[in-house]
Amino acid sequence: MSAPVLKVTKKRVHPVDEVLPVPKLGLYGFQHVVAFYAGAVLVPIIIAGAIKLPQEDLVKLITADLFTCGIASIIQAVGFWKVGVRLPLLQGVTFAGVSPIIAIGLAHGGGAASLLYVYGAVIVAGVFTFLIAPVFVKLLRYFPPVVTGTLITIIGLCLVPVGAGDAVTNPHTGEHDPSNIRWLLYALGTIAVIVAIQRIFRGFMATIAVLLGLIVGCAVAFALGDMNFDKVGAAAPIGFTQPFLFGMPKFDVVACVTMIIILLITAVESTGSTMATGEIVGKRIKSSDIGNVLRADGLATVIGGVFNSFPYTAFSENVGLVRLTGVKSRWVVAAAGVIMIVLGFLPKVAAIVSSIPNPVLGGASLTLFATVAAVGIQTLGKVDFTDHRNLIIVTTSLALALWVTAYPDVAKSMPKGIDLLFGSGISIGGIAAILLNVVFFHLGISKGPRVAGGGTISLDEVNAMTRERFTEVFGHVVQDVPWAVERAFEQRPYADTKALRDAFQDAVLTGSSEQQLQLINAFHDLGAEDETGHALAVDHVALSNLAEEDHNDVVELASAYREHFGFPLVICARETEHFDRVLKNGWSRMDNSTPAEKAFALIEIAKIANYRFDDLVANANPIAAARFGRLNELA
Structure with missing residues (x-):
């Protein structure tokens, strides 16, 4: 009998860790650089223009920015020790810092000398971010969507005037000249090109719409004599921006605090980008990974302060590019980092960028900054504005x-x-949002989430409730059906909000057949109204305030369904945007068997209970933004 043959299995390599051939690394890496380039170089250009830096200093800022972006991207993608998440996250200077940096610069007289206070604040904020990285996940409770959405909206809106100023600036004199229609047409033309590219093209071309808009705008300006490359010829072919170019950093307490707040905002942004990238590449993100991301951000920001650059975060454009191309290897981003470092040694490339006419730059800036504001508004769309506290925070x-x-x-x-x-509007608005959130949702609150009663009941108090009080507070979650409330009550004590939620989900889905039928029958027929004409079977606006004809259609469906199955039609209407979808869903279920419909009804009830729980329990979903949806999996 022959000896068994041991089969040597090849070690599995996750697509994130796959090292592609050098030609592919170079090609895909260059693609990342192209998608990233316009957004990256706009930051130093805008800051330099606002604090009145001379042209030769702007060239140095751009080369320093590219050089440090390359280092930051390699740190994040390749990683070492507990620094870097080792995902395809390309790092760039955050737009969140633009307005505060300008404010710091102008508060200290503008010009190169004012940058010393900027870099002092950047270094302090970078060290702070590095140090708080291990515990930042616990701080996220202070940055719910009402805070992050407000902050991002403020950042976009406060930056729009900067782009608007460039849009009416004479590119020859650098002075504002709003009466000259020529500059306005450059800005509008650049915006039109960006919009046209987004409308006509898909895929990679759409991701570089801003870059293409800048190129077309510059080409037109050059043809009309409003752009020249005189400074390109004067720039050295190879050069390096040495550390502390403008002198040793200086430290101002308020400037440092302002920059720390900005870094906290970007830390939330980086967390979201990491979670999104983890979903895209199919890699589970743990709390330790968030710590590694923020350590890399902090270290890169410190390096930025040393090498004459600014705070760093992951560029969302490149996160989208990973999804678009399907290339998941982190080594591609590392290759992009190498390319950026090389560009950082080429002052002529930076001189070309610094020659972009102000009106063209202003047009591109307006679209980018407005996009930032739109992201904030999208985040605020997840906020419950029927709660006056959220409304006060935002307004x-x-x-x-x-x-x-x-x-x-x-x-x-x-x-x-x-x-x-x-x-800075960003500074005062950001501080206000954070402090008001603490005042309304955290100040004077003992450990545990606040539920019902205007946010006056803690989780500890829920665990100590009598059966009667528990039914009074939470009965509506399960339509005040006694056995369901009782089953949830029996699962005390609840370790956290999730355990409280799970108790109601288990109650709905684990009752006996008779109990479940009782629960289904406790719900009103769709279209049923009380004596005042208000709809009874409503958990969403899709079924309220219907026109008479539409209401009659809903009643017809509900009547036919009850006659056929013997119990009411239950639909979680919150997941629909219009009652037509409710009708379509309901009629399509008429061909199902009775057992199947009973199962469908229970699933819909579980969804309704889940939404009602979110309404009732403050901070049930403290980070409800889609990009943070898996945060509760961190361990």
Whole structure:
């Protein structure tokens, strides 16, 4: 008998860790650089223009930016020790820092000298981010969608005036010239090209629409004599921007606090980008991975402060490119990092970029900044504005931010130090959003989420409730059906909000057949109304305030369904945008068997209970944005 042959199995390599052939690495890496380039170089251009840096210093800022972006991307994608998440995340300077950096610069007189205070704040904020990385996941409870959405919206809106200023700036003199229609046409033309590319093309071409808009705008400006490359010839073919180019950094307390707040915002953004990328590449993200991401962000930001650059975060454009191309290898981003480092040694390339006419740059900037605001508005769409506390947080923060943005001289009336907070709409708006969220949802609150009663009942108090009080508070979640409330009550004590939610889900789905039928029959027929004409079977606006004809259609469906199956039609209408979908769903279920429909009804009831739980329990989903949907899996 022959000896058994041991089969040597090849070690499985996750697509994220796959090292592609060098030609592919170079090609895919260059594609990332192209998608990233316009957004990356806009930041130093905008900052330099606002604080009145000379052209030769702008060239150095651009080369420093590209060089540091390359280092930051390699740190994040390749990683070492507990630094870097080792995912295809390309790093770039965050737009969130633009307005505060300009405010810091202008508060210290503008010009190159003011950058010393900027870099001091950047370094301090980078060290702070590195140090808090292990515990940041616990801080996310202070950054629910009402805060992050407000902050992102404020960032976009406060940056729009910067782009608007460039759009009416004479490219020859650098002075604002709003009466000249020529500059306005350049800006509008650039916007039109960007919109046209987005409308006509799909895929990779759409991701580089801003870059193509800049190229077309520059080509037109060059043809009409409003752009020249004189400075390109004067730039050295090879050069390097040395560390602390403008001198050793200086430290201002308020500037440092402002930049720390910005880094906290970008930390939330980086967390979201990491979760999104993990979904795209099929890799589970753990809490330790979030810590590694933020350590890399912090280290890259410190390096940015040393090498004359700014705070770093993952570029969402490149996250989208990973999804678009399906190329998941982190080594592709590392290759892009190498390309950017090489570009950082080429001042002539930076000089070409610095020659972009202000109106063309302004048109591209307006679209980018408005996009940032739109992302914030999208996040705010997940916020329950029937809760007046959320409404106060958003409106107050926006009002303060836009007040300071519209009338920057407000800062002049403030005491020294405090004036810097009012020197930027982002700073004062961000601080207001964070503090108001703490005041309304955390201040004076003992451990545990707040439920019902205007947010006055803690989880500990829920665990100590009598059966009667528990039924009074939570009965509506399961249509006040006694056995369902009792089954959930018996699962006390609840370790956390998730356990409380699970208790109701288990109650709905694990009752006896007779109990489940009782639960189904406790729901009203669709279209049923009380004596005042208000709909009874409503958990969403899709079935409220219907026209008479539409209401009659719903009643017809409900009547036919009850006659056929003997119990009411239950549909979680919150998942529909219009009652037509409710009708379509209901009629399509008429051909099912009775047992199948009973199962369908229970699933719909479980969905309804889940939504009602979210309505009832404050902070049941503290990070409800889609990109953070798997955060509760972190361990």
